[in-house]
Amino acid sequence: MRTLGLGLVLVGFALCCVSSKDVYVFQDIDECEFSKEDLSDMVYTVKLVFNQKLLCSYDSRLEKYVGYDELGIRNAEHYNNQSWKMKQRKEELETICRANARLYIKSETRKVPPVVTVHSNSKARYGQLTTLECHAYDFYPQAINVTWLLDGSEVTGDVVSTEFMDNGDWSYQMHSYLELVLHRGVPVSCRVEHSGLEEPLVTLWDSTSLDTRIIKLAVGCSFFLIGLVVALSAAYLHYKKQHRGKPLPLLVRK
Structure with a gap:
């Protein structure tokens, strides 16, 4: 017979009275037990216990x-x-036992995959x-496994914190968080395993922004070099135009 989790089974209370000689403890323990998913065999019991001795009990x-x-x-x-x-007591079979059992079953079967x-x-x-x-983000249940992959191989030593x-x-x-030295062309990805996923989810780190930065730098350097060549060419042509037909100055050694 399957029993509800402890937080759902024990919904009673305990009273303690102390005299000069003795201690008296009275407990009210409510239990819900079932074995079928449709809860048709739900059993609700209320036990009254005095100083660890069962006095009487209610059975649904x-x-x-x-x-x-x-x-x-x-x-x-x-x-x-x-x-x-x-x-x-008859109403509590539904309001306490079956109502909480439905929540329990729903929590056991509910699976929400993570957003990575x-x-x-x-x-x-x-x-x-x-x-x-x-x-x-936003996954259920809480059991999850997150690992890093460097060029397809699992990384463990460089994980800073989780x-x-x-x-x-x-x-x-x-x-x-993974701390490492990045190398161009070496893929880095995060692998997440969760019961809400049919298979492990591997998310590749997108190096586009970093590659774009390098491309922009290369393009900028290219334009600078082209501009420099054009400027030097223009200066040379201007010099040629200004000195066309004029003899080149002679260096006379004294």
Whole structure:
């Protein structure tokens, strides 16, 4: 028989009274048990315990209290004669047990895959130490595995830190940071494994911005060189035009 999680099973209370000689503890323990997904076999029990001794209990299958000693029998008869309490116990089979069991089952079967992004910090440069960031957002359940791949091989030693956060709305996020020296043409990716994914999700770090920066620098240098050549050519042509037909000055050695 499958039992609900501890937070759903124990919905009772405990009272403690202390005298000069003895300590008295009274407990009310409510339990919900089931084995079928449709909850048709749900059993609701309420146990009244005094100093670790079971006095009486309510069982939804019997729809009444049963006492186990003289005091427990008297209490059971008293409760069974209270129509409002019997009605309340029957309603609690639905409002306490089945309602919470549905939430429990839903939480067990609910799977939300993570949204993954990978990017570098603003100071990323080829040939320099750089920190890459892999972010996995809004996934459920919380079990997740995040690893880094360098040219297809798993990286472990250079992982700076990994942060796990609870969003507070039954979803989670994880952040992993990798510190390494970037090399052009060597792919870096983040692999995420989660029950909400049919297969591991591999997200490649997009080096476009870094490559674009290099291309812009190369284009800028090219235009500078072209401009320099044009300027020198123009200066040479201007010089030729100004000195056309004039004899070149002779250097006379004294």
